[in-house]
Amino acid sequence: MNGGEVFATGPIETKADRGWATAAFYGGLLVALAVLPLFFGSPYMMHILILCLIYIIAGESLRTVTISGQFPMAHAAFMGIGAYVAGLLSKWLGWHVWITIPAASLASTAIGVLIGFPFARLRALYYAMGSLFFGIGVMNIISAFGHYTGGYAGLMGIPPIFIGAKQPYYYLLLALTLLSTLALYRFEFSRIGINLKAIAQSHLVASSVGINEGFYRVFVLGFGSFFAGLAGACYAHYNMVISPTSFNFMATLWLMMYVLVGGIDSFAGPIVGTLILFLIPEIFRDLKYYSPYLSAAILLIIVYVMPKGIVSLPSLIENRHRAQKNKKASGVV
Amino acid sequence: MDQVIPAICNVLVLSSMYILAALGFAFLFNMLGILNFSHGAVYMIGGYVGYLLIVTFGVYKWLALPLATIAIAFLGVFFEKYCFRRFVGDFNGIVMICVAITVILQTTVNIMLGAKSLALPPFAEGILAFGPVSISHERIVTFAIGAFLLVLVIWFVNWTRWGMQMQAIAQNIEGASLQGININRISALASAVGCGLAAVAGCLMGAFKGLGPFMGDFMLVKTLMLVILAGLGSLTGIFLAGLVIGGLNAVLPLFMSGGSSEATAVTIVVVLLLIRPRGFFGHEA
Numbered sequence: 001m002n003g004g005e006v007f008a009t010g011p012i013e014t015k016a017d018r019g020w021a022t023a024a025f026y027g028g029l030l031v032a033l034a035v036l037p038l039f040f041g042s043p044y045m046m047h048i049l050i051l052c053l054i055y056i057i058a059g060e061s062l063r064t065v066t067i068s069g070q071f072p073m074a075h076a077a078f079m080g081i082g083a084y085v086a087g088l089l090s091k092w093l094g095w096h097v098w099i100t101i102p103a104a105s106l107a108s109t110a111i112g113v114l115i116g117f118p119f120a121r122l123r124a125l126y127y128a129m130g131s132l133f134f135g136i137g138v139m140n141i142i143s144a145f146g147h148y149t150g151g152y153a154g155l156m157g158i159p160p161i162f163i164g165a166k167q168p169y170y171y172l173l174l175a176l177t178l179l180s181t182l183a184l185y186r187f188e189f190s191r192i193g194i195n196l197k198a199i200a201q202s203h204l205v206a207s208s209v210g211i212n213e214g215f216y217r218v219f220v221l222g223f224g225s226f227f228a229g230l231a232g233a234c235y236a237h238y239n240m241v242i243s244p245t246s247f248n249f250m251a252t253l254w255l256m257m258y259v260l261v262g263g264i265d266s267f268a269g270p271i272v273g274t275l276i277l278f279l280i281p282e283i284f285r286d287l288k289y290y291s292p293y294l295s296a297a298i299l300l301i302i303v304y305v306m307p308k309g310i311v312s313l314p315s316l317i318e319n320r321h322r323a324q325k326n327k328k329a330s331g332v333v
Numbered sequence: 334m335d336q337v338i339p340a341i342c343n344v345l346v347l348s349s350m351y352i353l354a355a356l357g358f359a360f361l362f363n364m365l366g367i368l369n370f371s372h373g374a375v376y377m378i379g380g381y382v383g384y385l386l387i388v389t390f391g392v393y394k395w396l397a398l399p400l401a402t403i404a405i406a407f408l409g410v411f412f413e414k415y416c417f418r419r420f421v422g423d424f425n426g427i428v429m430i431c432v433a434i435t436v437i438l439q440t441t442v443n444i445m446l447g448a449k450s451l452a453l454p455p456f457a458e459g460i461l462a463f464g465p466v467s468i469s470h471e472r473i474v475t476f477a478i479g480a481f482l483l484v485l486v487i488w489f490v491n492w493t494r495w496g497m498q499m500q501a502i503a504q505n506i507e508g509a510s511l512q513g514i515n516i517n518r519i520s521a522l523a524s525a526v527g528c529g530l531a532a533v534a535g536c537l538m539g540a541f542k543g544l545g546p547f548m549g550d551f552m553l554v555k556t557l558m559l560v561i562l563a564g565l566g567s568l569t570g571i572f573l574a575g576l577v578i579g580g581l582n583a584v585l586p587l588f589m590s591g592g593s594s595e596a597t598a599v600t601i602v603v604v605l606l607l608i609r610p611r612g613f614f615g616h617e618a
Contacts, residue, residue, distance in 0.1 A: 126610050
């Protein structure tokens with residue numbers, strides 16, 4: 001009946017085939033994540049893991065926006081909007097944390113939708129650049145109201161969610177990350193996600209079969225910025241200090257790096273990429289000032305050896321293996 | 334009147350520096366469609382090479398400027414050959430390689446010279462006074478060098494063989510290569526010229542405003558605004574957009590505080606981009 005179901009049948013069959021294995025894998029992963037604080041319970045390790053979870057939400061939502069074929073470069077700014085809305089509401093109006101986080105996400109969504117309408121005119125590089133300038137402008141506006149937002153020095157004294165220990169933050173963010181990734185996964189393989197992929201392949205063909213390009217692009221930007229705002233609000237309440245430099249365009253570029261290192265074509269990409277780019281520099285913490293070289297080296301290895309990201313590594317090895325086999329076979333004959 | 338002439342002077346100085354820094358970015362963007370996000374870092378390293386030559390090695394300052402330019406031009410050839418060429422048409426690859434280059438250059442500067450702000454010695458000292466109006470020689474020299482180089486670039490692009498080949502590649506890359514133009518050589522040349530110009534801008538701005546490892550980020554944003562406002566494939570557009578951006582940056586701080594003037598300038602650029610999604614002077618591509 002509709003185009004969506006034709007595409008959706010493929011993955012559903014394979015899922016049914018290995019349902020048991022998949023369920024066991026995800027169950028084991030969940031248990032492992034839940035008991036992780038028992039083994040790596042030091043506050044520093046917890047801090048790194050919490051930041052990883054926050055950036056996994058942000059990176060995954062960035063990837064979801066890119067399935068429409070446009071690369072938004074304002075995603076850190078949407079995180080910033082969420083962080084500043086949550087921080088300002090809780091600091092100046094004294095709102096409760098459980099209200100400020102949803103309010104911040106909704107504010108980020110609202111701005112995403114509002115900005116989505118005029119930006120639906122822009123495509124490809126010009127969309128990327130327009131959203132980049134939008135992100136810079138938002139951060140400049142936030143800095144300009146220094147009386148309320150603390151300006152370039154940052155907003156200090158945001159009330160925390162939990163006082164003292166870091167374990168509750170870990171469990172809260174683990175739950176939020178699981179819910180967000182589940183929502184984003186369901187979104188990507190829903191009818192809307194398939195329409196968005198059609199728009200990415202050819203916006204002309206997509207509009208000729210009745211897909212409203214503008215509506216879906218605005219929709220996905222709003223949907224993505226909801227989770228970016230959620231990540232930003234959690235960051236604000238966790239860190240208690242936020243400054244515009246955490247959300248400027250270099251932050252957007254790093255958020256893109258988390259997605260691209262993992263692999264933008266795969267849903268697991270941003271998760272893998274964030275873990276790699278956060279944890280590998282932590283393992284070599286003794287390098288101190290030299291540790292940015294390590295991140296740069298990771299980027300160079302990815303871009304020259306596996307341009308599709310780390311997720312593509314197994315298929316890359318398999319292809320090389322097969323090519324060697326073929327070579328050997330042809331050599332014998 | 335006391336305010337107007339220094340303001341015009343500021344507009345001219347800032348615009349010429351922005352245009353110098355943006356030209357290298359614009360060459361690669363027009364010819365190969367690459368967004369070179371590491372251009373800000375190249376501009377920064379140009380200033381630091383000038384600083385090393387003048388302050389650390391004690392080279393005469395008017396000799397150090399061309400030496401730094403040539404060194405960064407070779408760096409530009411290296412980047413084009415080993416980094417940008419293989420990622421033409423691959424936005425994700427280009428962003429990754431440019432972030433890697435930026436991180437490497439910034440970290441190197443940070444380790445060698447520290448994150449503190451440094452300043453190149455001024456290229457000219459003294460003040461030129463006309464009655465109530467006074468302009469420092471530094472600004473005049475900066476603008477003079479900038480204007481001379483821009484005229485040189487106009488001559489290079491429009492009247493030399495290599496410049497015309499660059500224009501041909503910008504118009505149609507396949508057609509140009511069918512006419513026997515060596516695309517790789519010309520794009521390496523364009524990258525060298527562009528990086529050299531960015532290095533000159535880095536040295537002059539380093540004497541004018543001081544050096545810092547992250548000064549490139551600011552200039553990269555200005556460069557992007559300038560090139561995107563100008564549109565694809567227009568040199569005149571770059572000059573006019575440079576005057577607009579330089580004018581906004583020089584005039585707005587007279588009326589409002591630092592943060593809000595930046596915000597206003599960016600807002601104006603976003604609105605202009607939404608009015609003309611493909612820039613003001615570019616061709617449709």
